[in-house]
Amino acid sequence: PHISQVLNVHDFETIAREILPPKALAYYSSAADDEVSLRENHNAYHRIFFNPRILVDVSEVDISTSMLGQDTSAPFYISATALAKLGHEDGEISIARGAGKENITQMISTLASCSFDDIVAGNVINGEQKSQWYQLYVNSDRALTETQVKHAEAKGMKGLFITVDAPSLGRRERDMKMTFDADVGVELDEDNDTTQGASKALSSFIDPSFSWADLKHIQSLTTLPIVIKGVQCKEDVIKAAEYGVQGVVLSNHGGRQLDFSRAPVEVLAEVMPVLKEKKLDDKIEVYVDGGIRRGTDIIKALCLGAKGVGLGRVFLYANSAYGEQGVRRACQLLKDEVAMNMRLLGVTKIEDLNESYLDTRSIMNR
Ligand code: FNR
Numbered sequence: 001p002h003i004s005q006v007l008n009v010h011d012f013e014t015i016a017r018e019i020l021p022p023k024a025l026a027y028y029s030s031a032a033d034d035e036v037s038l039r040e041n042h043n044a045y046h047r048i049f050f051n052p053r054i055l056v057d058v059s060e061v062d063i064s065t066s067m068l069g070q071d072t073s074a075p076f077y078i079s080a081t082a083l084a085k086l087g088h089e090d091g092e093i094s095i096a097r098g099a100g101k102e103n104i105t106q107m108i109s110t111l112a113s114c115s116f117d118d119i120v121a122g123n124v125i126n127g128e129q130k131s132q133w134y135q136l137y138v139n140s141d142r143a144l145t146e147t148q149v150k151h152a153e154a155k156g157m158k159g160l161f162i163t164v165d166a167p168s169l170g171r172r173e174r175d176m177k178m179t180f181d182a183d184v185g186v187e188l189d190e191d192n193d194t195t196q197g198a199s200k201a202l203s204s205f206i207d208p209s210f211s212w213a214d215l216k217h218i219q220s221l222t223t224l225p226i227v228i229k230g231v232q233c234k235e236d237v238i239k240a241a242e243y244g245v246q247g248v249v250l251s252n253h254g255g256r257q258l259d260f261s262r263a264p265v266e267v268l269a270e271v272m273p274v275l276k277e278k279k280l281d282d283k284i285e286v287y288v289d290g291g292i293r294r295g296t297d298i299i300k301a302l303c304l305g306a307k308g309v310g311l312g313r314v315f316l317y318a319n320s321a322y323g324e325q326g327v328r329r330a331c332q333l334l335k336d337e338v339a340m341n342m343r344l345l346g347v348t349k350i351e352d353l354n355e356s357y358l359d360t361r362s363i364m365n366r
Contacts, residue, residue: 003322008337009293009314009330016087016317023178024086027198028316031255032170037263038255041291044263047362048300053346061339065350067308068159068225068246068285070131073103074335075350076298078327079289079310080135080161080229082111083198085185087320090114095319096122098327100130102335107161107310110137110148111202113185120155133159135229137166138214140207149221160222161249162215165230167208169199170257199256215243227287232261234271237286238278247285247307254290254312264288265301266363272305281305295337299345302353304360 006012017025031038065075078099085091091114092106099106100123108119116134123130134152139145152160175197194201219226227247228240240248250268252261268288275281288301289310301309311334318326347353 003325003329006322006326006329006333009311009318009333012314012317012321012326012330015321020087020320023181023198024083024320026174026178027083027086027172028081028313028320030172030174031259032172032257033259035255035259037252037259037261038291040263041252041255041265042293043291044265044363045291045294045297045300048265049359049362050296050345051357051359052344053357056346056348058343058346058348061342061348063335063338063342063350065308067105067287068133068227070105070158072105072131072308074331074338075302075306075308076292076334076338077105077107077133077287077308077310078315079312080107080109080112080163081312081316082109082202083113083185084316084319085113086198087316088323090319090323091185092119093122094324095315095327096120096132097125098319098324098331099123099132100125101324102328102331103130104331105131105133105158107133107135108157109135111205115185116151117155129156131158133157133161133227134224135161135163136218137163137206138210138218139205140209142207142217145218146221149218149224153222153224157224159227159246160218160224161227161229162218163229163253164210165232165251165253165257165261166206167210168206169203170253170259172197172199172256175199212239212243215245219244227285230257232258232264232267234267234274237271237275237284238280241275241280241284245284247287249287249289249310250306251289251310264290265297265304268301268304268306269360269363275305295334295339295341298334298338299341299353300358302350303355303358305355 225246318330
């Protein structure tokens, strides 16, 4: 279909399911075990309802905000996903271009299928370097990790996101039924198992021994803001704040890791009151990802206290279907939905969103 017929981000998934090679679809869409967390990530948003206010002047609505001290055009970002080339020949580079033109931040995966430097170059629009973050999987070769962190900082990344929910990669059985073609841009060692899908082939890149003690060392390598991605309970958010990191992403990796991990938006509702009570809510920014497909989902997370939200699969599907234009269209649809629904909610600025606009009874006290 012509891109103008794409009316919401679900449409990108429908189109991608038609056009993607089976291996790419299996890798992108699959989640761990019985995929309960995958579905729960969406379902949790469907249990939260709004308390809109009427007769507010909403002729001007501003959805711009900031993340890690940088201005951004809207309160969402493109989360790190590996292997964008499985779906589109321009891979992460067309995502970088689309994101840059929309002033939306792109998080670049350690396991991206295009070269890091090329993805950074793709985010330079009319001579201006836009905003990107580097997502780090800590490798058992710590010298490699050091090089990656220093290079990311030297190349102008605005944040370092360390993913911690994948000490080994979850079983994504639809993906495991496929063999992995090693020609998509990620360099594999000889002993990597390519007979059981992409996740398995990539799993040796991650060091399962990485722990809190090693975090200090990474903090010593860089002046970039550090965000821990994949935090799943309030105890760990507090610990992260005590370690002096600048942020956390509440995430279960889009349901691809521990099945029956909770929906991050529900964890968010539990975390924010505790952070406030401990006066840590000004010390650490809380992000959330997983299952976000609508402007209303984004608004709900913000009302609960998130600084911003990430989307993964949506941008893989949009990029696979239409490349850079698809990425731009996905950003525009989400921006329009956020603005439109803030108007209906009676709120004109992101910072004014708060819990009084929500009915959260069905996600609390469960
Ligand atoms: C991911 N995700 C991910 N996260 C990360 O830190 N590094 C990575 O390389 C990847 N790779 C990856 C590949 C694919 C195909 C998917 C679907 C996801 C997780 C990603 O950043 C994010 O947490 C989830 O995608 C959010 O869920 P939604 O938006 O896909 O529902």
